[in-house]
């Protein structure tokens with residue numbers, strides 16, 4: 108069956124970007140969140156992104172209104188009853204995700220594929236909350252979604268080959284590049300990236316250098332477009348911490364111990380760019 112209608116759950120930084128690229132590719136999208144104001148905030152981000160494309164003559168006014176028209180709002184999970192695929196992008200919390208997947212298993216038709224945009228939680232464990240683990244898969248978009256080409260596609264232990272193929276095809280339809288990985292803590296992207304970010308925060312914590320100096324070393328010396336401290340703020344310090352905790356627990360190796368300074372910032376609510384303050388301050 109062809110995938111036509113998509114529900115995106117969570118209208119935050121990632122969910123709004125995913126809804127945008129799906130609508131731009133011509134899919135009908137239901138953007139779901141707990142409260143209407145959360146969806147409106149997501150839609151504002153989408154409008155701003157699309158407006159920028161119109162200003163740069165990459166999109167016409169009528170294409171813009173078509174994209175926005177394809178995105179409908181939802182605050183009732185039962186709206187998933189009519190969709191072919193759900194892409195979940197709520198907060199990085201296993202209990203919340205398992206609860207949503209268990210409900211979706213009841214609500215959605217048998218053919219519906221349930222995908223998670225989790226950065227690091229085991230797909231196999233999320234899938235075990237359903238009676239259709241063969242139709243559960245990881246679809247890990249990168250931030251910012253409209254710009255970044257990669258989608259890491261994570262096969263859970265039970266994910267069926269035809270489900271993988273459909274998600275690979277969908278990823279290409281969205282103009283993205285799929286990369287297949289297996290379900291191990293942090294997958295590939297965060298297993299490599301997050302220890303680097305955590306080490307950069309340790310370097311700051313131990314007073315080796317200022318945050319600006321650490322970022323300059325990595326930008327200018329290693330040719331990265333962003334420094335690791337700046338990148339941590341951009342990703343969200345809560346997300347960085349939860350990924351490090353998952354690596355630490357998943358491998359049982361102290362080399363993944365989250366830096367106490369990262370914990371402190373998260374406890375303070377200084378979560379990075381989305382909160383207006385992280386290691387840097389944002390106007």
Ligand SMILES: NC(=O)c1ccc[n+]([C@@H]2O[C@H](COP(=O)([O-])OP(=O)(O)OC[C@H]3O[C@@H](n4cnc5c(N)ncnc54)[C@H](O)[C@@H]3O)[C@@H](O)[C@H]2O)c1
Pocket residue numbers: 116117118119120121122139140141145196197198199200203207224225226227247248249250341342343346381
């Ligand atoms: N931030 C990144 O760079 C990044 C990159 C790749 C993947 N991810 C993953 O994407 C997911 C979302 O991250 P984000 O940065 O967009 O977070 P975010 O905090 O910006 O957005 C999360 C959204 O989920 C909503 N939400 C929470 N509980 C919900 C529920 N029960 N039902 C419906 N909506 C609910 C919140 O209201 C919020 O709008 C996480 O799993 C994260 O690990 C994040």
